[in-house]
Amino acid sequence: MEFEPFRGELMAYCYRMLGSYHEAEDLVQETLLRAWKARERYDPARASVRTWLYRIATNACLTALEGRGRRPLPSGLGAPSDDPGAPLVPVLDVPWLEPFPDARFDVEARADLRLAWVAAVQVLPARQRAVLVLREVLAFTAAEVAGQLGTSVAAVNSALQRARSAIAEVGDSGAVPEPDDPRTRAVIQRYVQAFEAADVPALVRLLADDAVLEMPPVPLWYSGRSDYGRFLERVFAMRGTGWTMRKLTANGQPALAAYAPERGGGHRLHTLQVFTVIDGRIAHNAVFADPRVCDAFGLPREISATEICRER
Numbered sequence: 346m347e348f349e350p351f352r353g354e355l356m357a358y359c360y361r362m363l364g365s366y367h368e369a370e371d372l373v374q375e376t377l378l379r380a381w382k383a384r385e386r387y388d389p390a391r392a393s394v395r396t397w398l399y400r401i402a403t404n405a406c407l408t409a410l411e412g413r414g415r416r417p418l419p420s421g422l423g424a425p426s427d428d429p430g431a432p433l434v435p436v437l438d439v440p441w442l443e444p445f446p447d448a449r450f451d452v453e454a455r456a457d458l459r460l461a462w463v464a465a466v467q468v469l470p471a472r473q474r475a476v477l478v479l480r481e482v483l484a485f486t487a488a489e490v491a492g493q494l495g496t497s498v499a500a501v502n503s504a505l506q507r508a509r510s511a512i513a514e515v516g517d518s519g520a521v522p523e524p525d526d527p528r529t530r531a532v533i534q535r536y537v538q539a540f541e542a543a544d545v546p547a548l549v550r551l552l553a554d555d556a557v558l559e560m561p562p563v564p565l566w567y568s569g570r571s572d573y574g575r576f577l578e579r580v581f582a583m584r585g586t587g588w589t590m591r592k593l594t595a596n597g598q599p600a601l602a603a604y605a606p607e608r609g610g611g612h613r614l615h616t617l618q619v620f621t622v623i624d625g626r627i628a629h630n631a632v633f634a635d636p637r638v639c640d641a642f643g644l645p646r647e648i649s650a651t652e653i654c655r656e657r
Contacts, residue, residue, distance in 0.1 A: 353450035364416030415467035425568040429575035441561035477508040543586035553626040
């Protein structure tokens with residue numbers, strides 16, 4: 346019995362449930378180990394291998410989520426700051442939402458991996474979260490989900506309605522173009538050029554009027570082009586100019602790895618930035634500074650001037 350082909354979709358499922366790539370990785374490994382140990386008891390007449398694996402993964406996720414709060418982004422915890430010069434003090438005891446490294450897995454339905462959607466799902470109780478993802482994203486039937494959760498079809502349908510209502514109240518970013526959309530690519534390319542040139546006015550022109558900038562594990566966040574631009578001025582004042590950026594994707598969204606210049610030469614990885622682009626403007630930038638988050642994307646910690654020239 347072969348389980349490995351299901352690893353990618355199980356990773357995406359556990360990530361949607363937990364909001365953490367690292368925890369999802371651990372739970373998928375646990376799921377596959379449990380399945381291997383129970384393989385002799387698997388009955389193909391009762392469920393497909395895929396449905397059976399999702400039942401094991403769901404139980405593992407629900408157990409992991411017992412007694413836990415949600416994984417937020419800073420914008421989900423309070424009002425935006427109006428001081429771009431506020432101290433950048435990380436809060437390490439909050440289990441922050443993490444981005445998902447697209448390149449490591451072949452996953453369908455990336456629209457439902459978007460950061461805003463995963464953040465919204467985090468407000469749901471664990472079982473409602475499971476019902477929503479299993480029914481709406483993975484298209485399991487109500488009967489299959491009832492079997493996976495050990496409940497009734499009526500209870501599944503009721504939980505789905507409550508989950509839909511809760512998500513509608515929280516909201517997310519709506520229709521977001523794919524990273525390879527030509528207009529989106531052009532916006533990100535202009536952002537790269539402006540950032541590497543430390544051209545703050547050019548960066549601000551690429552922003553939506555109510556653009557959001559947030560930086561977990563720092564709990565501060567900013568809303569609006571003015572404060573976003575003033576914060577970027579602070580960044581260049583603190584870390585200097587001459588940054589270099591690498592393009593990638595995360596959560597089915599365009600992303601950039603930002604490398605800050607080092608005094609002795611070369612560049613050091615500073616942040617991973619995940620963008621939401623709507624109507625040709627940057628509406629949201631989630632900037633992740635946790636080294637473990639960057640490690641999940643397989644990014645080098647340092648790049649030399651020679652490497653930068655070769656890439657260009």
